[in-house]
Amino acid sequence: MNEPKFPGSPASKYPRYTIIVAGGSGTRMGADRPKQFLELAGEPVLLHTLRRFADPALGVRELVVVLPAGQLETWQTLCAQYNVQIPHALVVGGATRWASVRAGLAQLADRESGVVAVHDGVRPLTPRAVIEATYEAAYNHGAAVAAVVPKDSVRNLSQQGSYALNRARLRLVQTPQCFDLALLRRAYQLPELSTFTDDSSVVEDLHPIQLVEGDYRNLKITTAEDLYVAEALLRAGKG
């Protein structure tokens, strides 16, 4: 879709692909529909996310959006309602995030090489600089994920109670998570483990993961208060 606008830009060195996983049901949000379809500052959450990756400056060649079974029509109706002109492929997801990413990857089955970003459909405020830096780090190192330093202190639960962790050595992992396409394919041919919560956990036995500076604004809409914070950031022009 988007060929890089600027021939000398990093995106012109290699094809960029994006899989936006939006196949979840939003149990923790407890809304009347999956949270990716809820309205945020006048538009569905997922549309904000899609726009971020469709930014021509990023030069993403193909966008794949993974949706829950039975919700393709919901999204198509929203696209018509909001006059969405961004070309993207639609794929039905699975029962877990892992299965949804795998379904998204299958859509890119015959692409020869490049870097693929996997991004949560419910992270609508990702700054372009974070996306750009993560693609580039994956191009240079094979696998890269955005992450931030925890702001709170963190304790680990133990048999005796709990103990403090050194937060300077901890990172909170976000998306995008970007990978060499062939590497991510190999990782998603391995069996699914119940401990997987993100793509870096799927890849890390095959390849080291490079951490890239994420952004505190890159929040994941999980419960109702996240939506209020995201709305406030957008309304203040900070998102």
Ligand SMILES: Nc1ccn([C@@H]2O[C@H](COP(=O)(O)OP(=O)(O)OP(=O)(O)O)[C@@H](O)[C@H]2O)c(=O)n1
């Ligand atoms: N089977 C699944 C589960 C999750 N996701 C996606 O993965 C991202 C992160 O997941 P999460 O925030 O946990 O979303 P839900 O699974 O919808 O939420 P919950 O766990 O509260 O049910 C979301 O964009 C979600 O739509 C997915 O594509 N397929």
Ligand SMILES: C[C@](O)(CO)[C@H](O)COP(=O)(O)O
């Ligand atoms: C992928 C992720 O957003 C990185 O922080 C996170 O692991 C998703 O977790 P969830 O339990 O599916 O919300």
